[in-house]
Amino acid sequence: MGECMPQKLLIIEDNEEVLISLYNYFIAKGFDVTSASNGLDALKLLESEQENFDLIITDLIMPSVSGVGIIAIVKKKSPHTPIIAITGWGEHPEALAKEARADIVLEKPVELADLESLVNELLSLSKDQQKK
Amino acid sequence: MANMNKKETAKGGKGPQPLIGISRNILKIKDLVSHIADTGLNILVSGETGVGKEVVAQNLYFGSNRKNKPFLKVNCAALPEGLLESELYGHERGAFTGAERKKRGKFELAHGGVLFLDEIGDMSLPLQSKLLHVLQSGVFSPLGSEKELRADTWVIAATNHNLEEEIFEKKFREDLYYRLNTIKIHIDPLRERKEDIPLLIDYYLNQYELRYPSKKIIRPSQSIIRELIAYPWPGNVRELQNVLKRILVTDSWEEVLQGLPKLHQIGNNRVVPSPSTVITPDRPGPEQFATLLDGIFSHLEKESQDFSSFSLKDIKRKAVDRVEREVISYVLHKTNWNRTKASKILQISYKTLLYKISDLSIKPPQRASQNLF
Numbered sequence: 001m002g003e004c005m006p007q008k009l010l011i012i013e014d015n016e017e018v019l020i021s022l023y024n025y026f027i028a029k030g031f032d033v034t035s036a037s038n039g040l041d042a043l044k045l046l047e048s049e050q051e052n053f054d055l056i057i058t059d060l061i062m063p064s065v066s067g068v069g070i071i072a073i074v075k076k077k078s079p080h081t082p083i084i085a086i087t088g089w090g091e092h093p094e095a096l097a098k099e100a101r102a103d104i105v106l107e108k109p110v111e112l113a114d115l116e117s118l119v120n121e122l123l124s125l126s127k128d129q130q131k132k
Numbered sequence: 133m134a135n136m137n138k139k140e141t142a143k144g145g146k147g148p149q150p151l152i153g154i155s156r157n158i159l160k161i162k163d164l165v166s167h168i169a170d171t172g173l174n175i176l177v178s179g180e181t182g183v184g185k186e187v188v189a190q191n192l193y194f195g196s197n198r199k200n201k202p203f204l205k206v207n208c209a210a211l212p213e214g215l216l217e218s219e220l221y222g223h224e225r226g227a228f229t230g231a232e233r234k235k236r237g238k239f240e241l242a243h244g245g246v247l248f249l250d251e252i253g254d255m256s257l258p259l260q261s262k263l264l265h266v267l268q269s270g271v272f273s274p275l276g277s278e279k280e281l282r283a284d285t286w287v288i289a290a291t292n293h294n295l296e297e298e299i300f301e302k303k304f305r306e307d308l309y310y311r312l313n314t315i316k317i318h319i320d321p322l323r324e325r326k327e328d329i330p331l332l333i334d335y336y337l338n339q340y341e342l343r344y345p346s347k348k349i350i351r352p353s354q355s356i357i358r359e360l361i362a363y364p365w366p367g368n369v370r371e372l373q374n375v376l377k378r379i380l381v382t383d384s385w386e387e388v389l390q391g392l393p394k395l396h397q398i399g400n401n402r403v404v405p406s407p408s409t410v411i412t413p414d415r416p417g418p419e420q421f422a423t424l425l426d427g428i429f430s431h432l433e434k435e436s437q438d439f440s441s442f443s444l445k446d447i448k449r450k451a452v453d454r455v456e457r458e459v460i461s462y463v464l465h466k467t468n469w470n471r472t473k474a475s476k477i478l479q480i481s482y483k484t485l486l487y488k489i490s491d492l493s494i495k496p497p498q499r500a501s502q503n504l505f
Contacts, residue, residue, distance in 0.1 A: 039315075040160075040163065040164055040167060043167050043168070044167065047167070063316065064160075064164055064315065064316055064317065065164070065168065065315050066313065066314055066315065066316070068310070068314050069168075069171070069173050069314045069315045072171070072173055072314070073171055073173070076171075093310050095307075096310055096311065096314075
């Protein structure tokens, strides 16, 4: 991080408490964070041309458009955008998230500091890829 | 919205029946459909019988880039297991007794287009496994064939079951559920979005006018519309459509209202609930049975003016329905609407109980007195 523009994160989570804590944490760490409380709102943000996210963190189990749906849609459009999926619900959506090419699938509870280091790791990886 | 009568709809051409309504639920569905129709992701449409699940599927199809390809429908509840398997995946000649000719399955025929799997909750566990495999791998084999076929078929499934509950009872595969449920669209029952009723009335009457141009259709007055809004519509949009069709024959809205099922007889612009619409807090007392008999005799008196539709069988069915309603309501109340427990007490299957709750329009207590007006 540091020298250039802050990295743009999109965080999608239908549990308001979790969303707020993720949002506050990453804002405090200097990220440019956009949040969505459901899959459909996230989809609309992703469709709007102005928004170009460096990384996406999404919950898997959400009403209407699930995290698996979001991952599939994003990876079809921009396969290099890194995605971290978070689930609290056993293995089936987890397997589907991997199939939809989520970069990392985490099971709740997740330590914020661990999540942050994974975010930084993926971001530097994707930077390296872009340079190539 | 309502289900189209067509079993299968052929390629594109004319548009779908529109999604009609101004309720939050319908507006959200329209919004969802416009954003996800082109993703080709598996979609599960849920809602009670008659809410219009197929109309949503049609709107998805017409909003996608597959609209000029086939849209095929299979009702998973309408066919026994073996036939359903052959309907979906096809069979070779001689694959089973009676398979005199080779038949292509709907998965293959819908290649490039949409396969609408209605009543997915009624599919047997072995067929659920096979469907899961097909969705995972994209390949399938017709019955009696060793070769594997690949089809690019967009699956939209629909159900009126609570699949989460069925997963818990091991009647529905959890992995299949998550695979189908990548995107979920739930349509509320009509009684929970009464603001859509006037628009639906208007839409269908306009449709009938177009279909029967020589017929002058009398428009309902505001008070009739209020009565139609107050009715709880257990059969949802499909029931509303059927009731509206009666105006073509009777030319009298009063008569149309009188034709609504007795259990929800309307008077003074409001629903008059039958004793059991308000969930009985305790064991049904003698007054409830007196009401039951009253109901039967008033039915007899009414029918005696015109014996054309008088039938003991019909009276028996109505009486049995009312008794079943009382008993099921009572047991549901006692079990706090735990339907699994209630079905065990009643010694009927969970599925039968759900069917009866819907068929007999038994409502949970908080909904019993729901009335917008």
